[in-house]
Amino acid sequence: MSMASLAGADGYGTKVKQIAARYGIYIAFAVMFVFLSLWSPWFLTFDNILNILRQCSINGIIAVGATLVIITGGIDLSVGAIVALAAVSASSVAHPDSYPVIVPILVGLAVGALCGGVNGFIIAKGRIAPFIVTLGMMTIVRGASLVMSDGRPVINLSDEYNTIGGGYLWGVPLPVFLFIAVVLIGAFLLHFCKFGRHVYAVGGNELAATVSGxxxxxxxxxxxxxxxxxxxxxxxxxxxxxxxxxxxAGAGYELDAIAAVVIGGTSLAGGTGAILGTVIGTLIIGTMNNGLDLLNVSSYFQQIVKGIIIISAVLLDQYTKNSR
Structure with missing residues (x-):
């Protein structure tokens, strides 16, 4: 083979790698969508699409926060437990004729921010690995939610509160709009603010970021x-x-969020990632779960498939990095 042919082959291979790195998740999502549409007559219906979006909304909101953390080179295993504590805390003050609906909302947000703030403070000041800190926080917060609720679900919630997750706007579930709002906030902070540039700098090279002030x-x-x-x-x-x-509540949600972020192209090594990729990763997981349910695939096998997808995404990330 001539040198020109070898150069051409190398150039073609490089172009394929670039396309795979940039558009791989979009192609995978499109292929999955088309396959499920042809395989199941119930997949491509309006009600089922709304159901997928509703199911994706909660995981997607968590995944937006996980994207910021992972870009800095960290990890947060406590978010699933925080979901439970916030749910119990907010529900405890969301009974009919007790408080305006804004009160349980603020309580839930405050509980979540406080738990996350404690994580960040210990990681930053104690210089302890995020994996260890958030693992410990996961246990603490899960225990706190059990203590607060005495191990029993909190029921008898007001209609106004139940509308947040169960209501509709223009025929679309309200959580979908809330998910979109969080995505826009996350994208603005990460891609259009100085804070976002700092997040990338810390994940890219923490020592260099520190030296630069x-x-x-x-x-x-x-x-x-x-x-x-x-x-x-x-x-x-x-x-x-x-x-x-x-x-x-929230058991295993931290793994789904991390999976969505990794599938979306954010590197576990930090320094790279985007909110749009996380959205696609969330949709891939939600669509996969929904499609496998429609195909009557056992939930046990679904866990296996999800694990394979996560490992494949990490391998693809490493492959594209090594080939640059």
Whole structure:
């Protein structure tokens, strides 16, 4: 083979790798969507599409916060437990004729932000690995939700509160609009604010960011507080949707959020990622779960498929990095 042919082959291979790195998740989502549309007659219906969007909204809200954390090179395993504590806390003051609906909303958001802030403070000031801190916080917060509720779900919630997660606007579930609002906030903070540039700088090279005068501790405190805030918001939506504040809520949600972020192209090593990619990753997981349910695939196998997808996404990330 001539040198020109080899150069052409290398150029073609490089172009394929670039396309795979930039558009791989979009292509995968499109292929999955078309396959399920052809395989199941119930998939491509208006009600089912709304159902997918409703199911994606809660995981997507948590995933937006997880994106900020992972871009800094961190991880947050406590968000699922924060969902439960926020749900129980908000539901405890959301009974009929007790408080205006704004009160349980503020309580849930405050609980989430406080838990996230404690995570960020310990990680920044104590210089402890985020995995250890958030793992411990996950246990503490889950226990706190059980203590607060005495191990029983909080019921008898007001109609105004239940509307947050169960209401509709123009025929579309209200959680979908709330998800869109959180995505816009996250995208604005990450891509159009100085704070976002600092987040990328910390994840890209923390030492260089520190030497350049950036307050790394403040950035970490900010991203973990936002992650907790969004998890608290997700807890409010979840409890109002099911009309119950359960201390068992949110179990495994942290893994789904991390999966959505990684599938969306955010590197676990930090420094790279985008909110749009996280949205696509969330839709991929939600669509996959819905499609496998329609195809009567056991939930046990669904966990296997989800794990394979996560590992494949990480391998693809490493492959594209090594090939640059």
């Amino acid at each position: 950036l307050n790394v501790g403040r950035v970490k405190l900010g991203v973990y507080t936002l992650a907790g805030l969004f998890a608290g918001f997700a807890g409010i939506i979840l409890s109002s949707r099911v009309m119950t504040g359960s201390p068992a």
